[in-house]
Amino acid sequence: MPLRLAVLLSGSGRTLQNLVERLRDRGLPVSVELVVSSRARAYGLERARRLGIDTAVLRRKDKPEVASYSRALIELLESRKIDLALMAGFLTVWQIPETWQGRVMNIHPSLLPAFGGPGMYGERVHRAALDRGVKVSGCTVHFADNLLDGGPIILQKTVPVLAEDTVESLAGRVFESECVAYPEAVELFAHNRLRLVGHKVHVAREDGQEDDGT
Amino acid sequence: MPLRLAVLLSGSGRTLQNLVERLRDRGLPVSVELVVSSRARAYGLERARRLGIDTAVLRRKDKPEVASYSRALIELLESRKIDLALMAGFLTVWQIPETWQGRVMNIHPSLLPAFGGPGMYGERVHRAALDRGVKVSGCTVHFADNLLDGGPIILQKTVPVLAEDTVESLAGRVFESECVAYPEAVELFAHNRLRLVGHKVHVAREDGQEDDGT
Numbered sequence: 001m002p003l004r005l006a007v008l009l010s011g012s013g014r015t016l017q018n019l020v021e022r023l024r025d026r027g028l029p030v031s032v033e034l035v036v037s038s039r040a041r042a043y044g045l046e047r048a049r050r051l052g053i054d055t056a057v058l059r060r061k062d063k064p065e066v067a068s069y070s071r072a073l074i075e076l077l078e079s080r081k082i083d084l085a086l087m088a089g090f091l092t093v094w095q096i097p098e099t100w101q102g103r104v105m106n107i108h109p110s111l112l113p114a115f116g117g118p119g120m121y122g123e124r125v126h127r128a129a130l131d132r133g134v135k136v137s138g139c140t141v142h143f144a145d146n147l148l149d150g151g152p153i154i155l156q157k158t159v160p161v162l163a164e165d166t167v168e169s170l171a172g173r174v175f176e177s178e179c180v181a182y183p184e185a186v187e188l189f190a191h192n193r194l195r196l197v198g199h200k201v202h203v204a205r206e207d208g209q210e211d212d213g214t
Numbered sequence: 215m216p217l218r219l220a221v222l223l224s225g226s227g228r229t230l231q232n233l234v235e236r237l238r239d240r241g242l243p244v245s246v247e248l249v250v251s252s253r254a255r256a257y258g259l260e261r262a263r264r265l266g267i268d269t270a271v272l273r274r275k276d277k278p279e280v281a282s283y284s285r286a287l288i289e290l291l292e293s294r295k296i297d298l299a300l301m302a303g304f305l306t307v308w309q310i311p312e313t314w315q316g317r318v319m320n321i322h323p324s325l326l327p328a329f330g331g332p333g334m335y336g337e338r339v340h341r342a343a344l345d346r347g348v349k350v351s352g353c354t355v356h357f358a359d360n361l362l363d364g365g366p367i368i369l370q371k372t373v374p375v376l377a378e379d380t381v382e383s384l385a386g387r388v389f390e391s392e393c394v395a396y397p398e399a400v401e402l403f404a405h406n407r408l409r410l411v412g413h414k415v416h417v418a419r420e421d422g423q424e425d426d427g428t
């Protein structure tokens with residue numbers, strides 16, 4: 001039985017497209033069963049339809065309270081027997097219940113804990129990195145918990161920051177690293193190699209030993 | 215004329231030893247002229263003597279005020295015509311005057327801005343990185359300014375964090391990266407390739423173009 005995935009998004013679905021292609025290329029026993037959007041007109045819904053994936057819209061304004069929104073989302077995921085939910089530009093606050101800890105992933109375009117937290121999304125992350133003058137950035141795949149950008153880290157990929165970088169060029173380079181990192185994290189999950197130990201993720205080696213996640 | 219270096223330390227001088235060896239191995243036109251210790255009994259003084267380097271002790275308790283301590287230190291550096299001062303475990307607060315901005319380097323055992331700032335020194339840095347569960351750490355060479363761990367970044371080196379890491383094993387791996395990064399930063403300075411632009415360091419390529427510092 002393939003692992004059943006849902007992708008949660010609010011925007012263009014660029015990460016969705018990448019995930020579907022790379023997961024297919026890797027020949028993994030996974031299937032994206034559902035795309036949930038918090039916006040009715042997100043282009044990601046159109047992409048999902050073209051990819052033949054079922055879609056659902058769960059608008060915030062229909063469920064303004066975090067608790068009721070979260071309950072509705074979890075019910076949707078459970079009704080479709082989703083094993084793993086992947087946040088991919090899902091710009092809505094929701095609460096992940098205890099039973100779903102370690103089953104919701106998110107990706108952030110920096111090396112957390114640097115350039116994470118409130119207000120740190122999209123271009124702002126790269127602007128902050130350039131303003132600080134760091135020479136290395138990258139991306140972080142983590143399990144989502146109820147702390148913004150605070151969840152247990154699954155893996156991180158680094159990219160150089162170049163002297164001539166703009167927000168756009170750095171964002172592009174980091175996005176390329178995300179395109180590798182997110183499918184890799186899903187692969188580790190699919191192969192049952194991720195262990196949530198307290199607030200940390202241990203990555204088991206293929207031989208059963210523990211490995212780093214870089 | 216070789217570039218005249220001073221190394222500022224408070225402890226064992228492990229970084230001093232490494233710097234002297236690696237700078238010599240690289241055949242750079244630099245010379246460590248002086249070691250300044252804030253502690254009279256720092257083992258780094260003994261190492262300096264064995265390496266044939268002049269030493270000076272500038273104890274905090276003799277100059278308890280930041281301003282007078284800083285003035286004495288700068289006078290010492292200027293009396294020896296030092297071009298570049300390298301902080302290497304110098305555990306004393308001092309203030310760098312405007313004329314010395316861009317002429318004092320420091321190294322920190324993490325990828326700043328992660329795990330920097332008050333209280334983040336020595337083993338505490340690696341403990342914090344392990345507690346957060348990051349999968350990548352490293353070191354940062356930066357120009358020291360009067361913000362703790364806030365100075366303009368010259369270069370950063372990354373190392374993986376392994377599941378089985380202890381504070382000791384991670385500290386050892388990061389130290390290896392420091393042993394490469396610090397001499398590299400000195401080499402960039404010696405070759406006049408570092409440009410301080412506002413709060414950022416631009417690294418000129420050998421051909422005069424700008425390069426990344428990784």
